[in-house]
Amino acid sequence: MSVLPRPEHPAPSGPAPPGWAVMGRAADPEEAAFRAGAALAHLHGVRTQSGLPIALWRDRLALDAAVASVRFSGRSEGFAELRDALCLTRPGDPLGPAGEIGRAWRRAVTRPLTARGLTPLPGVAPELVSRELARLGAPVARAALTLEAVLADAPRAETAALILADAALAKALGWDRIVPLLANGLTPRDLRCDGDELRLACHQAVARAAPQAAGLAQDLTRRATRLHAVAPKLRAKGADAAVEMFLAQDALAPVALTHLMSDRAARRLCDRLVSLGVLCELTGRDSFRLYGL
Structure with a gap:
């Protein structure tokens, strides 16, 4: 793999998230919710920064989420296998189970946050998509309720549940597209939780995943600046x-x-x-x- 040289004039970076929001583990649900809120507030600012190739950012996060979803499904394919399936398979050829998960995430991050935009989701009825997107509440709590509801209705539909939970989170935050976070922060054990335990796991997942997503955004912004600089050549x-x-x-x-x-x-x-x-x-x-x- 080629390694990018460090730009002579890197694009300016935004402020880092506060250390207390990303270091250690929350001691109780209240602290976990506070940390998640701080991480999301920071990510919101990063998401709107000038120069961010936002479609690429979402696509990279979708690949991360797809790898996690593949792991949740009990399969072993990683980044390389998913990239090959998504980039090298000819139109009409089967992608395989892992590739289908990757395609579902890639499609989800490019579509509007509406029931029509997100449907179909594998293993989930369209009316459930509509109901969960209409759910009210605080962003992460709303996402946790959506995740629990989908898995209760379709226990094997982990990918669809995670996509819809991230959709509920993005909609509550006023974003126009999914930014995959929950799949990138949750563990397989977390998906077996419910109620307050699942809500706590979702707050902790967001507190972990949002700073990582912000770091990726800063890195891609710098790289995009360098690509734009050489494009005229x-x-x-x-x-x-x-x-x-x-x-x-x-x-x-x-x-x-x-x-x-x-x-x-x-x-x-x-x-x-x-x-x-x-x-x-x-x-x-x-x-x-x-x-x-």
């Missing part, structure tokens, strides 16, 4: 549109750019961007390579 036809694609998706194979340029030109562009230090080759392979910010 690119002379290939379709290069500007290719750059926008890299700013919106976790990883791309050169073949994904062939509607913009020839296959050879797409490979040369990817290698050029790696040589300029603004893209990484993510697989370490000699063939079937994937590239991303």
Whole structure:
């Protein structure tokens, strides 16, 4: 994997979350709720910062959430396998169970926060999606109730439950799209909890996951700034549109750019961007390579 060199003039970073909100473990439910609220308030500011490639950020978080969901389902596929399934499978070919989980998360973060936008969710009735999106309450408590309700109705629908819980959280916060947090902070044991125990687990999960999401946002903002800086040097036809694609998706194979340029030109562009230090080759392979910010 190529390692990005440190930019000479890195993009300005936002303030770090307060240390007391991210260090250690909450001693009681009240402290856990307070920490989660502080982490979400900080993340809200990071989410709206100038220069953040927000579609790419959500896509990366969706891949993290998909890996967690795969683990919850008892499977062992990780980042590499999910990336391959999502980026290298031809249209119409089966993705496999893990790939389907990845596709569900990727679709969820690009769709409006409405019942129509999120439907279908695997294993969950459309009326349950509508009911849970209409639920009221404080953001994390609302998400915990949604998670509990979906798993009570469909115990094996972990992926759908986590997507809908993150949707409930995002809707309560006034966001226009899902930002995957709960799947990235919960453990398999947490999904077996209910009531106050599940609500506490969700507060703790958000307090863990939100600072990690904020850190990823800062990193992607710096990397996007560097990519924008070198974009004017690119002379290939379709290069500007290719750059926008890299700013919106976790990883791309050169073949994904062939509607913009020839296959050879797409490979040369990817290698050029790696040589300029603004893209990484993510697989370490000699063939079937994937590239991303």
